[in-house]
Amino acid sequence: MSPSLSETTQSRSSQSSTGSCVGFEQKRLQPSSQQRLQPFLKSLQQFFTSVWSQKTRLGLALLGLGLAILTWAWLSAEARLDPYTEAVLSLQGQVSHGASLFALNCAACHGEEADGRVGPSLRGVSSRRSDRFIIQQVTGGKTPPMPQFQPDPQEMADLLSYLKTL
Numbered sequence: 001m002s003p004s005l006s007e008t009t010q011s012r013s014s015q016s017s018t019g020s021c022v023g024f025e026q027k028r029l030q031p032s033s034q035q036r037l038q039p040f041l042k043s044l045q046q047f048f049t050s051v052w053s054q055k056t057r058l059g060l061a062l063l064g065l066g067l068a069i070l071t072w073a074w075l076s077a078e079a080r081l082d083p084y085t086e087a088v089l090s091l092q093g094q095v096s097h098g099a100s101l102f103a104l105n106c107a108a109c110h111g112e113e114a115d116g117r118v119g120p121s122l123r124g125v126s127s128r129r130s131d132r133f134i135i136q137q138v139t140g141g142k143t144p145p146m147p148q149f150q151p152d153p154q155e156m157a158d159l160l161s162y163l164k165t166l
Contacts, residue, residue, distance in 0.1 A: 081132065087153040088156045089132075091154055093157035093158040093159070093161030094158050095161045097158040098159045099162045101151065101159050102159060106119075106122075106159075109145075109146075119145075119146065122166055124166065131160055135156060135160070138159065139156075
């Protein structure tokens with residue numbers, strides 16, 4: 001007959017209480033060996049901890065430096081303006097002339113009241129977009145079906161002045 005579950009459990013617990021398992025022997029280090037290994041293990045742990053922390057600090061410093069350089073490059077590229085944009089932004093625009101330019105060139109798509117038709121509404125566009133972006137959008141026609149326009153700098157300054165009133 002096969003042993004019952006309680007008999008099997010009792011025989012295993014008696015084996016484990018004696019400390020011997022089938023085929024395995026437990027070896028314990030002598031106290032003197034443990035005492036000799038403790039300082040070595042502690043110094044090894046300190047060494048790896050210090051190397052890790054030095055590498056981590058160095059890595060974080062390099063990462064910070066890299067991010068600073070990228071930010072500086074991005075901001076300096078944004079700060080540089082092309083000559084046309086610089087010329088437009090240096091001029092004072094006339095709202096009335098900008099309104100007539102808008103009626104001739106923009107109203108067909110953006111609506112006479114700039115409330116949008118084929119093109120989007122331009123009401124409040126100057127609060128959502130920078131002057132530089134608006135100039136690039138008008139001259140570059142970056143979003144189809146927006147055509148490219150090439151107004152002279154004074155006309156573009158006039159158009160910007162009008163768009164700020166919407």
